[in-house]
Amino acid sequence: VGDSGPDAVDRLLGRSLLARDRDVGARARFRFLDPVRHFAQEQLTPALLDQVRTRHLAYHVRLAAQVDDHIRTPDATAWTTIARASADDLRAAANYAIVERSATAGRFVSDLYWPWFLGGHLAELRSWANATLSAERDARVRARLLRVLASTALAQGDTTVAVEAAHRQLDAAQALPDAELAALAENLLGMAAWARGDYSAAGTHHRAALSSAR
Numbered sequence: 001v002g003d004s005g006p007d008a009v010d011r012l013l014g015r016s017l018l019a020r021d022r023d024v025g026a027r028a029r030f031r032f033l034d035p036v037r038h039f040a041q042e043q044l045t046p047a048l049l050d051q052v053r054t055r056h057l058a059y060h061v062r063l064a065a066q067v068d069d070h071i072r073t074p075d076a077t078a079w080t081t082i083a084r085a086s087a088d089d090l091r092a093a094a095n096y097a098i099v100e101r102s103a104t105a106g107r108f109v110s111d112l113y114w115p116w117f118l119g120g121h122l123a124e125l126r127s128w129a130n131a132t133l134s135a136e137r138d139a140r141v142r143a144r145l146l147r148v149l150a151s152t153a154l155a156q157g158d159t160t161v162a163v164e165a166a167h168r169q170l171d172a173a174q175a176l177p178d179a180e181l182a183a184l185a186e187n188l189l190g191m192a193a194w195a196r197g198d199y200s201a202a203g204t205h206h207r208a209a210l211s212s213a214r
Contacts, residue, residue: 060093083115106136
């Protein structure tokens with residue numbers, strides 16, 4: 001509804017067609033009452049449904065980018081709460097982006113790395129990264145997706161896949177170049193070596209990670 005959003009929300013609230021849900025991160029959240037939702041779904045045409053889903057995806061791509069920007073700051077707790085409260089919508093948007101082969105799919109999945117990893121949705125996150133990697137053309141996004149693959153595989157105990165993805169991430173990061181992604185790849189290789197009991201290699205990779213990060 002664009003700039004008329006606040007007025008539209010007030011009118012819907014006043015007519016009991018909309019209800020205020022719990023606020024999250026100082027943001028008001030609203031929901032349609034079930035009869036209104038069902039009626040709206042019955043009125044949807046295929047063209048309008050595509051338009052709605054496209055707008056829904058665009059909104060949540062922006063939200064995921066905001067979460068990724070803030071998840072490693074002092075505001076991390078608040079943004080993790082927002083991501084958790086929006087999980088169903090983020091999941092629906094990610095699946096739609098993958099099915100429709102959206103150009104934003106790879107970046108979207110990369111931006112969901114931390115909230116999904118911390119939430120324990122490892123298999124889902126790994127499947128999304130696998131689904132988007134082959135079609136992704138942006139070199140940095142590809143490196144980030146490889147990091148997603150390496151991290152989730154390692155957390156699931158699949159060290160062979162983790163090592164292969166981490167080496168590809170390291171090569172991609174060095175080609176960019178991107179020191180942070182290179183350091184993260186070395187760190188993942190170090191953890192994989194440690195998991196295999198190769199403590200000498202683990203130390204070598206961790207020292208390389210520290211060197212890359214400087």
